[in-house]
Amino acid sequence: MTGTKEDQAIFWDKQAGPKWVRQGEGMDALLNPVQQALLDRAAPLQGESVLDVGCGGGSSTIAAGGRVGPRGTVLGADVSATLLDLARRRVAAAGTDQVRFDHCDAETHPFEARSFDLMISRFGVMFFENSAAAFANMARALKSGGRMAFAAWGDIPANPYFTLPAAVSRQVFGGSPPKSDPDGPGPFAFRDPARILDILDRAGLQEGHVQVAEIELTAPGGAEAAADLMLEIGPAEAAINHFEADAEARAAVREGIVAALRPYERDGTVFIPAQINIATAVVGQRGGWSG
Numbered sequence: 001m002t003g004t005k006e007d008q009a010i011f012w013d014k015q016a017g018p019k020w021v022r023q024g025e026g027m028d029a030l031l032n033p034v035q036q037a038l039l040d041r042a043a044p045l046q047g048e049s050v051l052d053v054g055c056g057g058g059s060s061t062i063a064a065g066g067r068v069g070p071r072g073t074v075l076g077a078d079v080s081a082t083l084l085d086l087a088r089r090r091v092a093a094a095g096t097d098q099v100r101f102d103h104c105d106a107e108t109h110p111f112e113a114r115s116f117d118l119m120i121s122r123f124g125v126m127f128f129e130n131s132a133a134a135f136a137n138m139a140r141a142l143k144s145g146g147r148m149a150f151a152a153w154g155d156i157p158a159n160p161y162f163t164l165p166a167a168v169s170r171q172v173f174g175g176s177p178p179k180s181d182p183d184g185p186g187p188f189a190f191r192d193p194a195r196i197l198d199i200l201d202r203a204g205l206q207e208g209h210v211q212v213a214e215i216e217l218t219a220p221g222g223a224e225a226a227a228d229l230m231l232e233i234g235p236a237e238a239a240i241n242h243f244e245a246d247a248e249a250r251a252a253v254r255e256g257i258v259a260a261l262r263p264y265e266r267d268g269t270v271f272i273p274a275q276i277n278i279a280t281a282v283v284g285q286r287g288g289w290s291g
Contacts, residue, residue: 012014039060049118114140227261
């Protein structure tokens with residue numbers, strides 16, 4: 001998904017949001033290895049104040065709340081009211097009083113200055129219209145010496161979650177939807193570590209670093225469940241919508257994805273290799289990242 005801030009808000013609230021709500025448990029399970037790697041790198045401390053940007057349904061926000069404990073606080077920020085409704089329901093069920101949410105655009109929202117120790121994001125920072133301005137705005141919300149840590153998709157060919165259903169869709173439909181600018185707002189906007197470091201530098205952040213991590217995404221329920229997830233969220237869903245696929249074509253795409261996922265299936269779970277960029281930076285000089 002690319003476009004203006006208004007386009008992004010509509011997309012995540014009205015189009016993608018309801019699908020993420022339906023597939024919330026599956027997506028959380030799929031991305032949990034990334035979330036764990038991110039939080040381990042970010043290393044939230046007991047009692048710290050954390051900002052979770054692009055928090056979606058709140059999985060990463062709640063997990064961060066567990067890390068900072070009852071003396072800490074976590075604010076989840078997202079442009080999608082639909083996903084924040086899910087996040088608030090989850091927090092109410094979990095009873096994590098230190099977690100709250102704000103319906104806002106982190107690119108421009110006037111967060112209280114120097115109020116957070118740490119900013120985290122699990123796939124939430126690749127959609128800004130002006131990335132350098134967005135990171136400068138988020139940096140203003142961090143205390144001196146405050147840290148940033150975020151996860152973004154790495155190189156496109158190294159991420160079968162996207163390439164596999166895209167290839168199946170091309171076989172079924174004989175083509176692909178029109179390609180958008182990969183450097184524009186979208187899932188692979190931060191695929192290049194050098195671009196990430198340039199954005200962090202232009203935003204005035206220090207000690208920028210990108211770890212290129214090889215992580216296995218986990219999809220419980222086997223190839224069939226993983227295919228159903230991919231039919232709703234990702235390139236297959238985009239192709240089905242673009243070509244206005246009928247039930248027969250949709251079934252053909254699903255069948256092709258299931259077959260392509262079989263080699264990744266072990267004991268009822270699909271393990272999908274992924275390349276993830278985990279980036280860190282600090283506000284001001286801190287003497288090295290200690291997370």
